[in-house]
Amino acid sequence: MPELPEVEVTRQSFADRILGARVAALRLGKPLRWPLGADPAGLAGTLVGAVQRRGKYLWLPLARQERAGTEPAGGLLIHLGMSGSLSFSSASAAVGVHDHMDLITDRGVLRLTDPRRFGAVVWSPSLDAGMAARLLAGLGREPFDDTLTGADLHAAWRGRRAAVKPVLMAGDVVVGAGNIYACEALFMAGIDPRLPAGRLSRPRCDRLLDAVRAVLRRAVEVGGSSLRDFKDAHGDPGAFQLETRVYGREGQPCRVCGSPVRRIVQAQRSTFFCAVCQKR
DNA sequence: CAGTGGCCCTGAGCGC
DNA sequence: TGCGCTCAGGGCCACT
Numbered sequence: 482m483p484e485l486p487e488v489e490v491t492r493q494s495f496a497d498r499i500l501g502a503r504v505a506a507l508r509l510g511k512p513l514r515w516p517l518g519a520d521p522a523g524l525a526g527t528l529v530g531a532v533q534r535r536g537k538y539l540w541l542p543l544a545r546q547e548r549a550g551t552e553p554a555g556g557l558l559i560h561l562g563m564s565g566s567l568s569f570s571s572a573s574a575a576v577g578v579h580d581h582m583d584l585i586t587d588r589g590v591l592r593l594t595d596p597r598r599f600g601a602v603v604w605s606p607s608l609d610a611g612m613a614a615r616l617l618a619g620l621g622r623e624p625f626d627d628t629l630t631g632a633d634l635h636a637a638w639r640g641r642r643a644a645v646k647p648v649l650m651a652g653d654v655v656v657g658a659g660n661i662y663a664c665e666a667l668f669m670a671g672i673d674p675r676l677p678a679g680r681l682s683r684p685r686c687d688r689l690l691d692a693v694r695a696v697l698r699r700a701v702e703v704g705g706s707s708l709r710d711f712k713d714a715h716g717d718p719g720a721f722q723l724e725t726r727v728y729g730r731e732g733q734p735c736r737v738c739g740s741p742v743r744r745i746v747q748a749q750r751s752t753f754f755c756a757v758c759q760k761r
Numbered sequence: 762c763a764g765t766g767g768c769c770c771t772g773a774g775c776g777c
Numbered sequence: 778t779g780c781g782c783t784c785a786g787g788g789c790c791a792c793t
Contacts, residue, residue, distance in 0.1 A: 659786055
């Protein structure tokens with residue numbers, strides 16, 4: 482489910498409310514992608530800091546109160562996988578079969594619901610150490626980092642023969658564009674998704690990065706995409722799916738030129754594009 | 762080392 | 778209604 486916009490919308494929907502909350506307990510359900518890597522009981526009494534996002538991961542810093550102030554006590558790195566969502570509410574709803582984490586605090590319960598369990602909750606001593614460092618090591622730059630340019634894409638992709646769409650999705654140069662937004666950004670930039678990444682000219686790299694930023698920014702603005710069930714931590718759905726130009730529109734007319742949107746498979750994922758508007 | 766495909770897991774939707 | 782098949786927003790890892 483969640484690409485960068487959904488993760489960011491989720492973050493924004495509970496970060497303020499959970500800031501400063503005191504952890505009472507951490508309850509885990511069925512195993513997720515990786516084990517927690519710490520004793521859940523050890524988290525009791527810690528205070529939740531400012532929730533951060535890195536790529537499609539969320540980082541919940543935890544601190545322990547000492548006489549002289551607070552001392553970092555690691556944090557939880559959370560990934561929503563394909564089907565995960567977080568809710569934060571004071572009402573203690575019954576634990577469902579797909580609820581695999583409850584972070585119980587004095588302000589409410591942060592709950593991860595994830596039917597497919599591709600998601601993860603991992604304790605790490607900090608963002609740049611332990612499991613968090615390992616998982617974040619391969620990530621590319623943040624799309625909204627102003628110092629990132631089309632020239633960076635151009636340089637990083639030089640010589641790469643794989644198709645630009647799966648390369649963009651791999652996220653080792655710029656993070657955040659999953660299947661929906663990679664398709665949408667390539668449409669907006671007028672680039673054929675089958676084009677080898679290394680064949681993109683410098684100006685087209687500029688245009689692609691602009692498109693990635695515009696698509697992600699717009700999706701965050703309207704609350705993300707709710708294809709099946711995405712909801713933020715308030716339980717509110719997003720609306721971006723209503724304005725996709727190509728994603729999920731196989732056979733329907735291109736909104737620009739009217740020719741039917743095509744669907745192909747690249748790296749085991751569906752790619753939607755307009756063969757007229759998106760050029761080689 | 763770049764590129765490809767398998768795989769983790771569950772549910773929804775569709776054709777028969 | 779039920780069965781079996783395909784597909785789904787991600788990403789790690791083994792293999793070539």
